[in-house]
Amino acid sequence: MAPSASAFTEMAWVVTGPTSGIGYRTALELAAHGTVILVGRSRAKLDDVEREIRSGGGNAVSVVADLSDVVSARSAATEIAALGMPIAGVLNNAGIMPLRPFTSVQGWDGAFATNHLGPFALTEALIPSLPDGTNVVFITSAVEDPERRIAVAAGFRGSRYISADASARGDWLSPGGSKLPGADAYASSKQGNLVTALAFAREFPRLRFNAVEPGVNPGSNLSRDSSVAVRLLAKYVISPIAPLFKYFTTPKRAAKVITTVLVNRSDSTGVYFDEKGRPMRGSVDAESPAFQDRYVAETRALLRTVPVDDLPSA
Numbered sequence: 070m071a072p073s074a075s076a077f078t079e080m081a082w083v084v085t086g087p088t089s090g091i092g093y094r095t096a097l098e099l100a101a102h103g104t105v106i107l108v109g110r111s112r113a114k115l116d117d118v119e120r121e122i123r124s125g126g127g128n129a130v131s132v133v134a135d136l137s138d139v140v141s142a143r144s145a146a147t148e149i150a151a152l153g154m155p156i157a158g159v160l161n162n163a164g165i166m167p168l169r170p171f172t173s174v175q176g177w178d179g180a181f182a183t184n185h186l187g188p189f190a191l192t193e194a195l196i197p198s199l200p201d202g203t204n205v206v207f208i209t210s211a212v213e214d215p216e217r218r219i220a221v222a223a224g225f226r227g228s229r230y231i232s233a234d235a236s237a238r239g240d241w242l243s244p245g246g247s248k249l250p251g252a253d254a255y256a257s258s259k260q261g262n263l264v265t266a267l268a269f270a271r272e273f274p275r276l277r278f279n280a281v282e283p284g285v286n287p288g289s290n291l292s293r294d295s296s297v298a299v300r301l302l303a304k305y306v307i308s309p310i311a312p313l314f315k316y317f318t319t320p321k322r323a324a325k326v327i328t329t330v331l332v333n334r335s336d337s338t339g340v341y342f343d344e345k346g347r348p349m350r351g352s353v354d355a356e357s358p359a360f361q362d363r364y365v366a367e368t369r370a371l372l373r374t375v376p377v378d379d380l381p382s383a
Contacts, residue, residue, distance in 0.1 A: 079103055081154035082331065083195075085136060085188065086163030088114035091208065091283055094324035095160060095331075100127030102332055104154060107131045108145055108191075109163070136163050136187030138174040139375045146194030158204040158331040159195060161188040161262065166255040170239055175375055178239035180254035185261035186237075189368055192269070201275045204331050205266070209341070211282045212252070213260035214352035219285070220256075224249035227352060228260035233367035236261075261364060263341065263351050268361040270339030277338040281327050284318035284344025318344045 080103035086092035087107040096105050100122045107115050107129055115131035122129040130152065134145035149156075164184045173182035192205060199205075212220040215227025229241035241253040266280040326346045343349040354360045 079155070080157035081106055081152070082157060083108060083149060083159040085109070085134075085161055085191070087118055091320045091323045091327070092160070092162040093118060094320045095162065095327050096129070097122065097125075098324045098328040099158075099160075099331065100125065100129065102328075103128075103157065105129040106149055106152065106154070106156075108134050108136075108149070110135045134191075135174075136191065137179055137183040139182070139186055139190045139372060140174070142187040142191040143194045143377065146191050146198075149195060150198040156195075156199055156203055158206065159192065159199070160327065160331060161192060161205070161207045162327075163188065164208065164259070166251045168250040170251075170254070177237040178254060180251065181236045181239070181258045181261075184255070184258035185265075186368065186372065188262065189265055190372055192265070193369075196273060196276070199276055202277065202334075204277045204279070204333065205269070206327060206331055207262040207266040207278070207280045208283055208327070209263040209266070209280045209351075210256070210259040211343075211349075211351075212256045213263060213355060216352065225252045225256055228257045228354065229253040230257045230260060230354075230364070233364070233371040237371055260352070260355055261368065263355045264361040264364045265368075267339055267341070267351075267355070268358075268365045271358070271361075272365075274338070277336070279330055279338060280341045281323075281330055282341070282343050282349065283323035283327065 082099040082103055083106045084092055084096045084099065085108045087096040088109050088111060096107060096118060099105050105122060105127065107118055109115050110133065112133050115133065119129040119131050132145050132148050135141045165180060167180055171179035173179050175182065177186065188207065211217045212225040213228040214220065224247055226245060226247045229246050230236060231240060231242055236257055239254065241257060246253045263280050266278045270278040323344065326342070326344065329346055330342055341349050341351055350356060
């Protein structure tokens, strides 16, 4: 049996996508609770965050990984486990809503790979080394729900999931899909985050799996391939006034909610939290255990096509 997380005083916290937006702010928050294990693609950007945390009296280590690449995600899990740190929490935050489709190293839809397949592979590979009671949080999005009014008004039409194979091909349900570039891929992949958290909560009762909808975050750098003008407008004009509107928030506020969920030592598991930290409901499909299990089983079947033997030698 894995050791209990409560047996340790100096905890470690894994954060993916920690170099900008919500992940960056959450990494800074978690630095007050122990060592932060920063997982991201850019060594230079990771080093910058690591230095900032250390300058504030905290501790951080970096693991370079590209979560759109399943082999890289699995390799990151191996490297994290090898650190030998008592992990108290894992935040699957890294995500993207690309305006133009791209493919991963495995040839899969880039959004689906980055948002769902990579985090799934990383988490599943980490599970054996996680102490009992570890909090694992997936950042999802309520745009997966076709009944979510604010999402529909913004142009989303909910998850268009057919199967993991179809999603890997970038094949989303039609007609009735979104005309907003990247919306169907994003909604479908973020539904994967939610159902994974809910399914894993049932499958691995010694751990705690929860999901957080962080609210509408204009300053999150989610659509990083949008124009410079759009990104600057979102970050410096819209983001500061975002909390004035329902469902809107900022990366800093979202980070505080996420940190609260991560450091919570209760037995809470299988809960979907909103941007204020209150329990909420997902779409009809996402709340169905049968659908959750199908999504997870299909994901595992797809990931088995990339052998674990493909991992680089130590």
